[in-house]
Amino acid sequence: MRKIILSIAFALCSMAYAQAQLSGGLKAGLNLSNISNLDMEEDIDMKSKIGYHFGAYLNAKLAEKISIQPEVLFSTQGSKASDSEEDSGYSYEYDIKANVNYLNIPVLVTFHVNEMFNLYVGPQAGFLLSAELKSEATEEGPDGKESYESSMDMKEYMKSTDFGVVFGAGVNLPAGLNASLRYNLGLSDIAEENEGDAIKNGVLQLSVGYRLFGN
Numbered sequence: 690m691r692k693i694i695l696s697i698a699f700a701l702c703s704m705a706y707a708q709a710q711l712s713g714g715l716k717a718g719l720n721l722s723n724i725s726n727l728d729m730e731e732d733i734d735m736k737s738k739i740g741y742h743f744g745a746y747l748n749a750k751l752a753e754k755i756s757i758q759p760e761v762l763f764s765t766q767g768s769k770a771s772d773s774e775e776d777s778g779y780s781y782e783y784d785i786k787a788n789v790n791y792l793n794i795p796v797l798v799t800f801h802v803n804e805m806f807n808l809y810v811g812p813q814a815g816f817l818l819s820a821e822l823k824s825e826a827t828e829e830g831p832d833g834k835e836s837y838e839s840s841m842d843m844k845e846y847m848k849s850t851d852f853g854v855v856f857g858a859g860v861n862l863p864a865g866l867n868a869s870l871r872y873n874l875g876l877s878d879i880a881e882e883n884e885g886d887a888i889k890n891g892v893l894q895l896s897v898g899y900r901l902f903g904n
Contacts, residue, residue, distance in 0.1 A: 710750035712903020714865070717743035718896035722766040724787060724879070726886040738786065740765035742894060748799070748903070758797045758809065763818075765790050766892055779830040786823045787843070789890075791815040793873070795855045807859045813873060815851035815890070820844040845881070851890055852877045865900040 720740035727735045744762035751757060767787040774781050797811035820843035827836050857871025875890035 710756075710903075711747060712750075712900055713745065713747040714867075714898055714900040714902070715743075715745050716760075716762075716867075716869075716896045716898035717741070718894055720764060720766060721893040722768070723891050724766075724768040724789075725875075725889045725891060727768055727787060727888055735768040735770045735785075735787070738767050738769040740767065742793075742896070744793075746898065754801050756799045756801065758799050758811075760793075760795050760797070762793045762795070763790070764793050764815075764892065764894075766890060779828060781826065781828055783824065783826040787820075788823060789820045789843075789847070790818040791851065791890075792818055795873075797855060799859075805861050807861070808857075809859065809871075810854065810856040813853050813855045815853070817844065817847055817849050817851070817879075820847050847879050848877070848881055850877075851875055851879050853890065857894075867898045867900065869896045869898070870894070871896070 718741065720742055721737050722740055723737040724735065742762045742764040744760060746758055746760040748756050748758045765788065767789045769784070769786045771784045772782070793813055793815045795811055795813035797809040799807050799809040801807045821840055822843050823838075823840045825836070825838050827834065829835075853873055853875040855871055855873050857869055859867060859869035861867050871894050873890065873892040873894065877889070878887040879890060880888045
């Protein structure tokens with residue numbers, strides 16, 4: 690945590706010395722997220738789910754090839770599982786989703802390969818906004834079909850902050866547009882109490898941004 694706080698402080702100080710080279714804008718895109726080691730039951734395998742993110746970014750150019758880019762992003766993340774089976778004339782289907790929403794603040798060190806392409810890496814702090822476990826099940830048999838739904842608030846069982854590292858690549862496009870592909874690798878156990886393997890976030894993000902000011 691201390692290293693991340695120092696990194697954010699360094700970024701803010703650097704931006705103060707780079708006022709003339711500031712640029713910024715908005716961005717949004719898709720998530721493919723997973724929560725590792727989130728085992729509901731032995732026969733339930735949690736897999737990746739699709740979500741989205743949106744927010745804003747600032748970019749402070751420190752040198753010809755180096756800049757620092759802090760961002761603030763709302764991000765929908767989690768995992769899901771689904772399966773079906775048949776037994777003695779009955780069929781069963783179920784869907785389980787772990788929906789977690791974060792306010793993520795990455796601080797990225799960006800290396801500009803050329804005017805078009807860039808690579809970046811940096812720490813990220815995530816602040817948990819909400820967490821819900823939602824399940825839907827359907828049972829069909831000789832007497833008809835029945836459906837069941839349930840949900841549970843998971844926020845009290847999860848830590849309020851998540852820390853990780855972000856790495857990826859981006860491209861600058863005409864008309865102020867840009868695109869990037871990154872992976873957010875969670876480093877901390879997000880469970881409040883956990884005696885097993887660490888439960889961590891992992892998110893692949895595809896983003897499109899629009900520069901509102903600066904070069």
